[in-house]
Amino acid sequence: MDIVTRPRILVVGAGFAGVGCVRRLERRLAPDEASVTLVTPYSYQLYLPLLPQVASGVLTPQSIALSLRRSRKYRTRIIPGGAIGVDLKAKVCVIRTITDEIVNEQYDYIVLAPGSVTRTFDIPGLVDNAFGMKTLAEAAYIRDHVISQLDLADASHDPGERTSRLQFVVVGGGYAGTETAACLQRLTHSAVKRYPRLDPRLIRWHLIDIAPKLMPELGEKLGRSAQEVLRRRGIEVSLGVSIKQAGPHEVTFTDGRVVPTRTLIWTAGVVASPLIATLGAETVRGRLAVTAEMNLPGNDGVFAVGDAAAVPDQAKGEEGAICPPTAQHAMRQGKRVADNVIATLRNQPMQPYVHKDLGLVVDLGGRDAVSKPLGVELHGLPAQAVARGYHWGALRTNVAKTRVMTNWLLNAVAGDDFVRTGFQARRPAKLKDSEYTDSYLTPEQVRAHVEGAGPAQG
Template identity: 45%
Template sequence: MARPRIVIVGAGFAGYEAARSLLRRSRGAAEVVVVNPTDYFLYVPLLPEVAGGVLDPRTISVPLQDTLPGVRLVLGEAGEIDPQRRTVFYTGPEGEGGTLEYDRLVLAAGSVTKLLPIPGVADHAHGFRSIPEALYLRDHLIRQIELADAAEDPAERAARMTFVVVGAGYTGTEVTAQGQLLTADIAARHPRLRDTPPRWLLLDTAEQVLPGMDRRMAAGAARVLRGRGVEIRLGTSVKEATADGVHLTDEHFVPSRTLVWCVGVRPDPLVERSGLPVEQGRVRVDAHLAVPEHPGVFACGDGAAVADLYNPGKLTAMTAQHAVRQGRLVAHNVGASFGIGEARRYRHRDLGFVVDLGGWQATANPLHVPLSGPPARAVTRGYHLAALPAHRMRTATGWLFTAIGSRPSVQLGLVRGGAVPLSTEAPELARR
């Protein structure tokens, strides 16, 4: 008899963990197929360190074939799901179409950048969700400093040395921290810029940086950033973006050539096209992460509307912690659907968060114990090394080299012309 086929759409935190756990549970009794646009799992929490010149992108790119032996990888972007025919339709990397039939389906497509209808943002902002975007941003920052050094006009020089980040959540705070250290390091090698230091602005409409997190963590992060000269403007966002700068909602205009968009995420557009029941833009699931009225279909991660059983009436947040644990539970419950064990309900208490601020600074609350400075930094790096499925030695080596040396100051040739439009959709939509 043919082995049952389990198709997993997406290899982010939820999909990767589901595949890894299913391999252990099935022990070859089922065919596990992963549909993903890339051949690697991206460890997103360390992406700001790639943009900051601390880590090589290969250290946070976990190869699927090497770390998931026995999984069949299908390179492609899932575009449609037919639950009645139990079929996934996808588009390959060279535009070819394909189909996959399944016995069980795990929808773990994740999320994409959330773009607000603000004039000019789509044309002039830099996104931050992928390795290409992180490397492009790094090249862009270096180029602006080099062009500022060559500029004779003081106004142009100041604009090129001004960097604006929108969104003071986890990603925006870390991008600002790493970007500020990178630009300060590189600008110090340009004597002509001695009187024009890099200027960083971090904007958010919330009342604190790291909104939704512990206030002590937020205060600690704000204190570190302000100590480095970062201007934090709360209750403020962008009203319009132009090639020459940004108009803010407080009626100020900031001349700048750099706008980084980190306002959050929304479920992958595949969720809307799937035909599955939706709640708050995410696939509706029960406490076992199964999709009601669609036998054999499960969903987890950012695209799943998972009820938070410890906070009635709310959905679990779109975080890596939830995605990893939901991926593991889905693997268990898929096994239970084949008669291996009993299905379990999703329950999770957060274990705290870590926010890397670069240098020797971080803020963390492991097990809700507030930490800052070097102790938080040690906890943060220890957490990431433990969570990384591969390349731990390369990552630690990259940290060491940066600690005892300087950050690379050369471009990789990724910036050729004007700004690259902000990528907010799945690849097939962005090409329209």
């Protein structure tokens, strides 16, 4: 079949769902059956659950950046950029490349897996002064920043400056925030031994969340166990509290406390990618409303998965239940949606997505962890073995598995190192610098751009 007449499948996003979909398509489609194109700024899949361990230096960044070009059946065309709008009627995706060129990409079938962005609120100074934790660049920058605070505090003769540099605030009591606070506290606890001029008691970590419980999905017992581990380490956990104002040298909590700090890490949840709003379609809490087969009602050949899609959770059997935005669901949705795209292509019936949650794992660093595999509550070393075993098994390539296992073993034997790379020393990496949420078009702008651009590419 001529390449021009082959059906064009466009996958947006290289997260767990997008990569799972592409890999399945490559394995199950004949080369002449369809062309596959992937839109992503980076030619790797980021294993996001292990990002806190990159920030703390337990793992190297390359360990959790899984190359998309290592597959033996790799034949996907990658467009290096991000989708900023989709015209469902014209079947055109508007893409901004990494060189800021705007291109139109035509498709016959589209799988929307753009993931999510950090959820922020209208808090004075937040986006200007807080760090995020969703990208490799942010994790690497935070590591450099935290170690630099110890260096600067050690060199300072000003008690006020020293106090602010040795206090750290993490907002968000979910998995990302809890693991980030736990892993980075462990880093500073180990590092301060190399700074004889610093009093370890001056280093204080704060973990705050507006919710009344820490990681409520774990249940009462395990949530309390995790909280006790953090408090035993000296992390001050404050629940029912959020940020009222964020400045460059201090943070004001909603309970009135003012904490002098140069480090505010914001992990208070995520929202669906702004790309979803460009479609003008029905949403559920900001996520695209799709059927159990993950297709968009009334739009042939349009599918959505992962954090950006409100996929019905049929395993729960509850009216209106949707799958949580977790890697566990995204990986499996990606494979199922690929099967449904192929089924549509071959005029076969689609299958609904059904998956019962396998449980939760939280790695708190060192020998500390809490896990709930298949409903069984674990803590300590057994939980740590389950947590790391799950993550290791979920890594897509043997190269990544080897790197991660080697890093874990090296860290266990040799301990932490406290090297600042300095790669981003002169470049800011706050929330406003890391997520380009103002780059997306409105539905009207998408339509005007597509109509005014003439024939699209593809």
